[in-house]
Amino acid sequence: MSDIKKVVLAYSGGLDTSVILKWLQDVYHCEVVTFTADIGQGEEVEPARKKAVSLGIKPENIFIEDLREEFVRDYVYPMFRANAIYEGEYLLGTSIARPLIAKRQIEIANAVGGDAVSHGATGKGNDQVRFELGYYALKPDVKVIAPWREWDLLSREKLLAYAETHGIDISKKKNGGSPYSMDANLLHISYEGTVLENPAAEPEEDMWLWTVSPENAPDQAEYIELSYEKGDITAINGVAMTPAQVLTELNRLGGKHGIGRLDIVENRYVGMKSRGCYETPGGTIMLKAHRAIESITLDREVAHLKDELMPKYAQLVYTGYWWSPERQMLQGLIDASQATVNGWVRLKLYKGNVIVVGRESKTDSLFDPNIATFDEDGGAYNHADAAGFIRLNALRMRIAANAKLKRG
Structure with missing residues (x-):
């Protein structure tokens, strides 16, 4: 990994990815390109530009993109055509966003001549897998830097201390932010x-x-x-x-x-x-x-x-x-x-x-009220046909029951 010259970082502008940005510069001594995606998270993404500039990133190496339409059109909608639910309940909200972010990172890496990509997912979670499977599927020879699997900054206190030591401004959220x-x-x-x-x-x-x-x-x-x-x-x-x-x-x-x-x-x-x-x-x-x-x-x-x-x-x-x-x-x-x-x-x-x-559905409905009705259906369905249908479907069970009776 020592020959990495340019890395594209999935960058939010928060504590974790701001520390990662500086860490990549210090440890890998490489040029960093930041990519910030607006996929409807409800927070302003433009402050990430100011933060990246303050950490020495060239303006031409800062990518901030509104991907909301692409996200829903090409990822959420196809998933809901499948009625997808994980383990009977989870509607896969985090999972479905990762392939889009991974795709854009690889596209940006190809455009700017990047030879590596990086993310802020921890070594305990699913996101590291989701990001990296996407990277390798789209650019098989890409190098991946996952700081949480390499560094020793494994607590919020250590991250804050690193930020303070290296002059990284971590703005306080209103009312102290969320504990979650x-x-x-x-x-x-x-x-x-x-x-x-x-x-x-x-x-x-x-x-x-x-x-x-x-x-x-x-x-x-x-x-x-x-x-x-x-x-x-x-x-x-x-x-x-x-x-x-x-x-x-x-x-x-x-x-x-x-x-x-x-x-x-x-x-x-x-x-x-x-x-x-x-x-x-x-x-x-x-x-x-x-x-x-x-x-x-x-x-x-x-x-x-x-x-x-x-x-x-x-x-x-x-x-x-x-x-x-x-x-x-x-x-x-x-x-x-x-x-x-x-x-x-x-x-x-x-x-x-x-x-x-x-x-x-005026043109594609398979529901026929003339057949489904409990009232007189005008001969659309012959009730007597059900007898043979039932006997044929019962045949294997009747054979098994007779065999059981013979065994006593």
Whole structure:
């Protein structure tokens, strides 16, 4: 690694990555290029430019990009076509952001002649895996610097001491900032650490930033209608929106009604269990609505096959294999299933609940009221056919039962 000349760092401007920036300069004696992505984390990203300049980074080596539309269009939407959930609950908010950041880092490295990339993920978490699998998939010969696996600055106190020694300005957040380790983007915000490290302790109410508690949500339900084209939401209440606009508005509506809070203990890829809390208001609405529109537009066996494949797809996203051939193969299959997923879904939002109250597809619906009716169907379905159907499906069980009787 001693021959590294230029490294592209995923840079937030916070304590960890500011220390990493200086550490890279001092330890590797290389030129550092910073990349800051706006993926809807809700904080200003421009201050990162000022911080990078103060640490000696040339203006032409500072990249700050608004990736919100690309994030939702090319990552969140494809994932929700699959109805992906990890371990039955987690909507993969942090996981799905990493492949986009990794892609842009590699693209920037290629553009500026960088021979290495670096990130601020710790050696205990999933993100180191997600970033680096992305790097290697997109640039096989790239060198990767993961400071948390190399240095001895393994506590916040040591990081602060390093920053003070090297004159790194670490601005105090208002009201002292949050005690939690947090990650946010347009899909979710996560909380880990401090009191949450005890899985028996209930999160404090003032931890949640995006959602009101269901108890304090409006007493009046709110109805919304989502329009779908090929499995993606294109409009809310008849108003056409871009993917990022859709998710932003659904976050607002879900947060208002106390939707999308989650408290789980998950199995990290590196082998440990971790307790985390998440707010995913818009994503929670999207998942419920997407399954509703699929319920009338997907063939039964196609829908069931998607459900069987979904846990594998979700695991691939969670563990960082977004750029793997198997995820891309699954995506092609999933996207092909969405050709007929067109129409609208009407939802009622009320005190933490997302309730489907209607769905319709004028051209692609497989729901035939003439067949499904409990009233006279005019001969569309012959009830007598069911007898032979049942007897054929019961045949193997009858054979097994007879054999058991013979055995006594």
